[in-house]
Amino acid sequence: MPEGIEDQAGAPEASGGEYPVIPGRGEYTEQARRARLEWLRRTSGAPLRSLEHSSIDQRSLPGNAENVVGGIEIPVGLAGPLLVRGDHVRGLITAPLATTEGAMVASVARGAKAITLAGGAVTRVVRQRMTRVPVFEFDALGTAAEFARWVAGQEGELARQVTEVSRHSRLVELDPVQLGRVVHLRFVYETADASGQNMTTAATWRACRWIHDRLAAAARPLPVWSAVEGNLSGDKKFAHINTIGGRGTRVMAECELDRAVIRRVLKTTPEAIDRLYRISVVAAQQAGMAGHDIDAANVIAAIFTATGQDIASVYESGAGFFSVDPFSGDAAGGLRATLVLPNLVTGAVGGGTRLRQQRDYLAALGCSGDGSAARFAEIICAFALALDLSTIAAIAGGQFADAHERLGRARAVDWLRPADLGAPLLRPMLAAAMDAPALRVTGVAPIADAAGSSLITELTARGERRKTVGVVPLRVTWVRRDGDDPKQTDVVVKAKPLDREVIIEAAKLASLCGGALADVYPRWRDWTGFQGVHTREPAVYRSAEPALRAVLPAAFGTFEDPAREAYVIVMERLGANVILKDAADAPGEWREAHIAAAVRGIAGVHRAWLGREAELRGEGWLGATQTAERMTAMRELWSALLDHAAAEHPGLLDEAGTRRLRRIIDGIPGWWGRLEAMPRTLVHNDFNPRNAALRAADLSLVAYDWELATLHVPQRDVAEFLAFVLPPDVAGPDVTAFLDLHREAVGGGIDPATWREGHRLALWDFAVTRLLMYLMVHTHRALPFLGRLTATTLRLIAIEDGAAGGADR
Known part of the structure; x- marks a missing residue:
């Protein structure tokens, strides 16, 4: 042995050939556990902070584990x-x-x-059954055979020996198996409610001692060697003998x-x-x-x-x-x-x-x-x-x-990690936002917050865990220049998943739904609106359009590093300064004045980009937009989504609702072309209480999670928002009032009848392309808001169909 024994960290633990000793051996106390923990910290060089406290009562552990240092928590x-x-x-x-x-x-x-x-x-x-198989080696084949014959007749007495050791164990079979000069003696027990490995070992050892004593007393040949287990029992190993004989x-x-x-x-x-x-x-x-x-x-x-x-x-x-x-x-x-x-x-x-x-x-x-x-x-x-x-x-x-699809990368990726969300990332953004070139970040601390990610990010994070994805609230301490008093700013860092990660996770959900949906979805998964989600939202926050910036959370900056697959937005943390944040599950909190404020707020964005379609496309970040030709070709997907929703969620989508949506899907070749010809603008395309709030001071709109932003008629955002916040028994005049408010706020000289027609078609589009997707997700991840949303959507469609003299056939 070397002069010094090296510990886990490579440093000499003891000299002179002494073996390192874990402290507190045989002791089951908290003091002994902590002594072992400190020893492990010292020898490993690891901080081991998660092991500081243990909820396990050390006094309960004798017979279960030795040298206990802590425990692990496994999700159940x-x-x-x-x-x-x-x-x-x-x-x-x-x-x-x-x-x-x-x-x-x-x-x-x-x-x-x-x-x-x-x-x-x-x-x-x-x-x-439980088996233990001691082994006896003899000096000759004949001696071994004689022992096997003799011991087979001792089953009754051996059974009595077993009862002296364990009241739970009952010997039910004794089977000698001779292999040359060696005899394996299969003790087969019943052990009641215990698994019995330990109790049968003790009972078998007692029986073996009796066998040796009887052989010696009768002057029979003794084994030259024996052991309480010779590996024929198959303990903790699969063995064919036990599939028949039992263990x-x-x-x-x-x-x-x-x-x-x-x-x-x-x-x-x-x-x-x-x-x-x-x-x-x-x-x-x-x-x-x-x-x-x-x-x-x-x-x-x-x-x-x-x-x-x-x-x-x-x-x-x-x-x-x-x-x-x-x-x-x-x-x-x-x-x-x-x-x-x-x-x-x-x-x-x-x-x-x-x-x-x-x-x-x-x-x-x-x-x-x-x-x-x-x-x-x-x-x-x-x-x-x-x-x-x-x-x-x-x-x-x-x-x-499909359910196990993983992203293949032909290269190693230096993933964005939580440690990267610190001063080096944040300082340049804050310095620019504060117009303070000498600004220095002196501290970054996580905030315990219930801040939620968008549904897209949340679902994607389940499959992609190798990098930081989601919303991370941070408290940043900074000074404008050295010598100034420190200030604190709360920010939210949003790390985006790649679009292909989102597309794959959505496809997994469709695959797990099975049936026609699983067959059809892969053909159209790239055209469900998720392409470019990782680059689209950062581009929105970089936009200089005043009307857009007026409704966005204040942005400190963005960070993009394609080589690291890192797409990050740093924005203000919306706290007590806003109301109705994340109120999708409590839509009744949105009162008439609140709905009107949100409609006026989003109308400002619609008004700013209306008629600027070519310019918007020229920005380069919008990505591919939906067309009537593609929507028509995708009818097989919309039909499969509807069939799945009707079969899986009949309590949400009844037969009448299914028939109404079926007519809408069948009519796509006619009505989507009319929708495509109407004046279009930049729309949020996910505008609902999950992604919108109002500033408490003046009820001005703040809208976030713009990853699905696209080119569409302005009525698309309002159709979705009203479906979320209005009650399922909403009256037609109430809907008309909000639509008129939106039309007047957007302007552009569109007559009321044409505007109302645009709303009707936008509502149909929302029901087909978004509501049915929600219903697919709901099969795997409960969406509490979906019952009311489905009912209100169907009510709004009925109102619009009535106003238009009946649905298109």
């Missing part, structure tokens, strides 16, 4: 409810899944919904899914799942897989982690036998799915189940304490079946690849 998501009709569990069950794998909980939940709507999962525990709980779950549920929830067909299953069985054989399974281990590992199981036992517990076969339970035909878990090693008592949080999750499943082991096994198997079904359906339906 809820999947279900799942209807289980088993021998030991009956009813709706919600499962806690501890995981960091995105989409896994959602996939289990989808499978649980399908099974439940189809009548539930039938579950049954066949048996529960852990052998449990199965089965369900029958009708065609309608498979189409509606799993977004595919029985034939597609069956075809993939049969192909995958042959592939599994070729690959040498143990059994046949999709991804049951995901559920098993997640529930094991949440409930204090021995996580290493996932290795042997995770192998299963999954099968499907068609049946003709109804006229349309369906699919029967079965999952057998032959070696599920679980326990409802002992081990990590004693820990406080793990015990709570077991209690939530109704599985804490004696008599719960079989119930626990049936629940795990049922939820594993749900995930297997959901995953195989995703692959068969073409959703799997």
Whole structure:
């Protein structure tokens, strides 16, 4: 050994060959934990701030972990409810899944919904076993064979020896397996509610001592060597012997899914799942897989982690036998799915189940304490079946690849990180905005704020986590020049996702919807308005147009570095100086005076750019705008979105509403051409209470999140805004009053009838291109405002159709 042993950081920890000693060995106190933490800080050189405090009661840890320094927090998501009709569990069950794998909980939940709507999962525990296999080596084959014959007759006495050690363990089988001069003796136990690895080890050791004593007393040949385990038990390893002989709980779950549920929830067909299953069985054989399974281990590992199981036992517990076969339970035909878990090693008592949080999750499943082991096994198997079904359906339906699409980069990217949002980035912007060339930033601190990102940024951030994306509120301390008193300014830094990141995330949502929508959306995903979102909004904030700057939050500057994929806006933080911010979920707070103020405010932007279409296009940042020809070609997408919304959200979109929207979509070739010919201007194109507020001092408009800004008729923004803020029972004259206010504020000499026609067509456009997209998102991420928005939109369409003498046919 070298003269000095180097620690983790590379510095000598001890000289003279002394081995470094972790402090507080065998001690379960907070003082000992902190001593270990300080030792780890010193030896690793890492600050380890997150380990400063631990919520785990150190006194509860003996027997669970040694040299404890802290804990980790793993997100636990809820999947279900799942209807289980088993021998030991009956009813709706919600499962806690501890995981960091995105989409896994959602996939289990989808499978649980399908099974439940189809009548539930039938579950049954066949048996529960735990094995320990000591090994005895003899000096000759004949001696080993003689021992095997003798010990097989001692099962009754060995069973009595076991009861002396554990009241939970019962020896049910004794099986000698001779391999040359070596005899492996399979002790097979039932262990009640415990998983039993530890108790059976102790019981087996007691039995081995009895065997040695009896051999010696009877002057029989003694083994030349023995051990309490020779690796035939398959402990924490998958072993074929245990799939038949048993180790852990052998449990199965089965369900029958009708065609309608498979189409509606799993977004595919029985034939597609069956075809993939049969192909995958042959592939599994070729690959040498143990059994046949999709991804049951995901559920098993997640529930094991949440409930204090021995996580290493996932290795042997995770192998299963999954099968499907068609049946003709109804006229349309369906699919029967079965999952057998032959070696599920679980326990409802002992081990990590004693820990406080793990015990709570077991209690939530109704599985804490004696008599719960079989119930626990049936629940795990049922939820594993749900995930297997959901995953195989995703692959068969073409959703799997889209749902896991990742951005390929042929080069390394120096991503924008939180540490980059500091003085070097902010100083030049503040210096220019404050007209103070000598300005110096002396401090930047994050603000604890509930500030939300736009829906686009929020959804994109779920898939792209390698860089900073979203809204970051900061408090900046600065001095105009050295010697001045410091001042503080609160800012918001908005880091934009790339347009292709937004496009991919939206396509994932469509893919997970399945059916025609999943098939059609990829063809049109580049024309859903998201191209250029990362460059468009920074350009808006750089605009010198006074009318536009009048409604924007005050901007300190923008930063763009394409090589780092960094597109950043630094703007004022809207706080107590505004009212009605983020009020989309409370639209009733928008009173008549507030709505009028917002309409007048956005009209100023419309008026400034009206008639300047060529100039606006010449700015270079607007990107491609929608045309009547493309809208007509995209009718297959709008129809697929409508079909999905009608099927998934009948409580929001009833049959009458669906028929009305269907007529609008069918009529696109006629009415969108008229819309395209009308005078157009710069529109916000996402103008609603999610992205608008009023300044408290004078009720002037402040509008943010301009990433979807485009060229459109001015009525487009007002149509959307009124759909958000007016009640579903709004009267026609109230709508007319706001439209007249907007027309007069925009000017341009457009007669009232033509203006009203433009509003009607803009409202149709909003319903088709935005409301239906919201309904798609709502399938995966609840949008609380959507119920009222849908009802009001349909009411406004009915009002306009009545004013125009009926909808276009």
